[in-house]
Amino acid sequence: MATMVQVAAMAGVSISTVSHVINGTRKVEPDTRKKVLDAIAATGYRQDALARAMRRSRSDSIGIVVSDAGEPAFADMVHGVEHAAAERGLTLLLANSSEDAEREERAIHALLDRRVDGLILARAATSRPDIVRVLATTGSPTVLLDRVYPDLDFDQVAADNRDSMRRLVAHLASHGHRRFCLIAGDIRVPALRERRDGFRDAVRDAQLADADQVVIAGEDNDDIAVAFRESLARGEPADRVGAVIAASTPLAALALTALSEAGLSTPKDIAFATFDGFNYPELFEPSLTTVVQPAFEMGVAAVGLLADRIEDPDSPSRTVRLHQTIALRKSTEAFVV
Amino acid sequence: MATMVQVAAMAGVSISTVSHVINGTRKVEPDTRKKVLDAIAATGYRQDALARAMRRSRSDSIGIVVSDAGEPAFADMVHGVEHAAAERGLTLLLANSSEDAEREERAIHALLDRRVDGLILARAATSRPDIVRVLATTGSPTVLLDRVYPDLDFDQVAADNRDSMRRLVAHLASHGHRRFCLIAGDIRVPALRERRDGFRDAVRDAQLADADQVVIAGEDNDDIAVAFRESLARGEPADRVGAVIAASTPLAALALTALSEAGLSTPKDIAFATFDGFNYPELFEPSLTTVVQPAFEMGVAAVGLLADRIEDPDSPSRTVRLHQTIALRKSTEAFVV
DNA sequence: CTGTTAGCGCATTCAG
């Protein structure tokens, strides 16, 4: 690859002039400017991003670490981040943590060591508290995405999980459902914990009997599946006043499998709703009532906060909560009262 | 952040010694070694990947560009690439092209400008031929993934699309199906073109009447949907000897929607099979017969070829074809003959 | 076994 030196030689100018025409960083005579541009075209010169970043101590790139960019919700967040980053001329470096603390740590360090200007982080369920402390002490601009921690002094972006769950359950309760089974999942994940809390809020609001509600939480999805099957076997929460709510897509998959095995059909025997949902929800039979994250917008918002933080490292940190919409579909269609 | 100079100062040694203990690149007295290690721990020193890459002209990182890491098949390929890259101590930089030629080009350049050691590329349908020429002339180690071009002199990894389609159709034909509708999609995409060709092979092999076969190809999925609906309206290829085959996941989604609108049920009225498939295939009713790419293994293989290429830039290029398995499920369950 | 030194390619003072 050609370097500035060769371009400068060919154009008969100094490398400093070349640098300035490339970056538009000072006035240069149209003639010399043209000579430089021609030389660039002739040599196929490209700026070396590494050398440039090293000299400027700034790379115009940001990193994002998510547990799995293949999960629909994260995929959309990544799309939003890409969109917003491109708009600001930032290159995006993406890494998966696979929901594993060690891989998460490696990914963060790999990104930091490459001198990204900032980091967007959707922490793994088992994420070590240390990692976030490191970020704080080194002062690397960081925004926490989707999985947010209220006690941490970071910029954060998430959906209004608690309120959405509350609204969902309130809606179902207002249509006569009195008995719920919430498959809450791994409540070490803040989003899932928030959804669980929203469920409790709603139960209280609607004055449902606590004894009629089942909440299944746990770290291992296989255990959760077992617990759910047992719950179904005990006859909870059927009887046509029951509803099952899955707090995430993997949990929904597990729940639907168990329901089908138990010979229960939706919404005839039991109502069903989920958060996040599947790639092609319209293809499911019945179509599933789903609380949808504004994932793309969350990604955009994260980049916005990050860019501001990079520009002004000392401003107070902000948390953005985005509204989730509830798509009511057939799986919770009101039974005849 | 601390630099080598500070570590060296604290340890009372030269920076060259620091470098050597970090990289284990020459013998150093256990005592001094310990002093250096202590200083590193005390300062929280981390190697600057940029400076190191610049000096070594090698970054120990590779880039991958796919149309959308959120698509299940690509997500799995990315997982495979990550796995194999981590195993070799390579950092992975991932970018989406969103099936857009311009964004693809930007992504490739962003990666190249950051001096990745090599590139894995699943080209967009509209990918400009130039881009690949640039890669060839600059000699950047590159492997083409999933979407391969037999006339190009690159290392390539793909599934045996043509043969898999041939086997699938042969199977269906042997169970009595005589009339097919292949939703082939955008045959500018090599994988889709190969599948189309495999279909033709099978029709010839089984001596099916050409006039009974429908192949719908096109660049725009909406147009394809319209064409498919019209085909169904004409009564093709129903009558319980018909089968619909979708050549990719988005095409399957479109096909299933149209079938359901037309009031046709599977497999009672019509058989259905697809390539790649959905995230949770077991949740579909009926379960769908699917030709599954060995996506993870394809990712692993791509990294293998790339690492070899980086090591030996002048070896002849290789193409790896991986076998696809056909998961037979209810959607093609044999009707009673 | 360890230290000194010359760049990698670039942005940026400081002089002219």
Place this chain on the structure above:
DNA sequence: CTGAATGCGCTAACAG
């Protein structure tokens, strides 16, 4: 309006 010179943090000769 332009050029010369310095150093970002690091590795790899080279010299002791």
